[in-house]
Amino acid sequence: MRITRTLTGAAALAAASILVLAGCSGQASTSTATGAPIIVSSVSSLSGAGTFPEASAAAQAAFDEFNAAGGLDGRPIQYKAYDDKGDPATANQVAREAVESGSVANIGGASVLDCEVNHAYYEEQGFSAIQGTGVDPFCFTSPAISPTNAGPYVDTTLTLTYGSEKLGLQKICGLLAINGSTRQAYQGAIDAWTAKTGKTVTMIDDTLSYTTADYTPYVVQIKQQGCDAVYANLIEPGYVGLLKAAESQGLDVTFLFLTSGYSEQFAQAASYVGKGVYVPAEFAPYTDPSVKGNEDWAAVMDKHNVPKTSFAQGGYLAAQDFIQVLKGMKGDVTRETVTAALKGMTTPIESPMTGTPWIFGAGDTHNSNTAGWPIVIKPGTTQWVAAETDWLKLDAAK
């Protein structure tokens, strides 16, 4: 009996240590840059209800390429993507970890609540963030944060504008998944559309969340209202669920979605699209070969096995914009000098991937991307194609 017990104990100990060691195995970084690393971080929602892993993955890929090409005068960028798990307490904690680890800036993050939870901390610490995809409203209204994407609020105004003005839709029903305190920001976006076009939504249901599984009751409500279009601010899985419910209930309308639905997986999963699914893409559409500008991005994504989605475009752009700012800096690269350089920007950085150029600058709010390229999945197809040949721009940035 004793021998068996000792053996069992030893086996358990061995198993436990193997597990621990396996978890501890870090990644060896290979790069031609061998100088003192520049520490860069990001805070993203990599697990939890709404996840956006591609933005930081794309930024990582961009930095890996930069390091392989020699880095900043031989100095590599050491990038760490923190996961806030969609939880405010964790977001709080990892933001502090990032800043205290000596990070000079948050680049390429995409989180449901990092901006809201941490913007005051970033402002206080003189720490800056270039979000790969800003999601919550504070990403666009903080002096310390400037995202590369247009954001779900500008995108909402764009998609409604396209629907009512270009597609001539009369009765639009809205479904809103509200996370945190975003309700007002969405209302503001809808009001901006009303102010421009004089039209209003027939119905708004804001009781959805990112974890809503069954969209049947909402589809039934929309049918009863007799709407000819549905606007929804969900993420990819939610859009799939909504389309499936629409198919089951025979809801044949036009769908006005946001850039969060723009990916090839979504197009293939969306076997039913009603009269068509329209999205104003925040970045130049990469699925339509007639639209130029994404070639470098696509090559880097393929090389590093990052799924090609609009979040990946945002993360990549954030990294590229940051690298450009770094190159223009003289002297030490620290949190303070980086923030000074970002706030001191006067010339925006143009890119064929966006309709309006990106800039940080000294303002209290940053929303430089105010354009969307309308794309569509037509009924009977499983691909996104460009619906227009140019950007749809909001007349004035917020």
Added chain:
Amino acid sequence: MLQGAIAGLAIGGVYAIIAVCMTLMAQLVRVINFAQAGIGMFGAFLAASLAQSLRMPVPVGLLIGLVTGIALSVLIGLITQRWLPEASVSARSAVTVGALLLLVSLSFILFGTRPMTFAPIVSGTAFAVGGVVVSQVTIVMVALAALVSGGAWLLLAKTTVGTKLRAIADRPVAAELIGIPVTSLTIGVWAASGLIVTVVVMIVAPTQTSDATSLSMLVIPASAAALLGAFKRLGLALVGGLLLGVIQGAVSQLPELMLVRDWIPLVLIVLFLLWNQRKEVWDAAR
């Protein structure tokens, strides 16, 4: 409201089938199987993942997923039977909670945390009657629910195997002593429930947003439905499941009550527990 109620029949059918399976297991193998929906979820996710990442043909993926669902159920059954044959229902049910957590976590590791996209097996509308649409999934689910509960009742009441199963449920030691193959029949029950629930999840998952947690949590409304029959009566479990789905569907048509929709099963569980303990004196019912 009627449209909402009819629309709720589809998910009601799912609740009913899982509730019937749970009632059968509670009666025959003395386990309240909290991992019931989780097993189906894992099998369905495996099938979808094989079709997606390895580009396997969908029917092959479905078959592998089905076999995996059965195997998982049998594995949990074997563990329960081998190491806890004389333990109380609570102890044996606790094992299934552990299994549920393991399955959900394993699913996150293997298939990612994002909801899976499934190729639909059954989709679209079946027919519309006076503005009320009945989807194909609704018909399939209600039919399956009737089939499973009817079949189970027939099996238990009218066949030799059913008599043996009821013997095992009533007096396991005596049954074994008179030569009834207790272990094989018990494993058979586990395998059958694994098969049924995997099929059900494979049909329902493509019609809604399907992430591991929400699919596994279907066990909660199913338990509420099974409680209507006190985990003893199959007919009431069937009725309970369908009724719960219909009530949820009808309630979600009223904007004021939309948020409450997901609490209804929990409220019913609490009401049942209160009713069950109504004769107990405060102190005694600890």
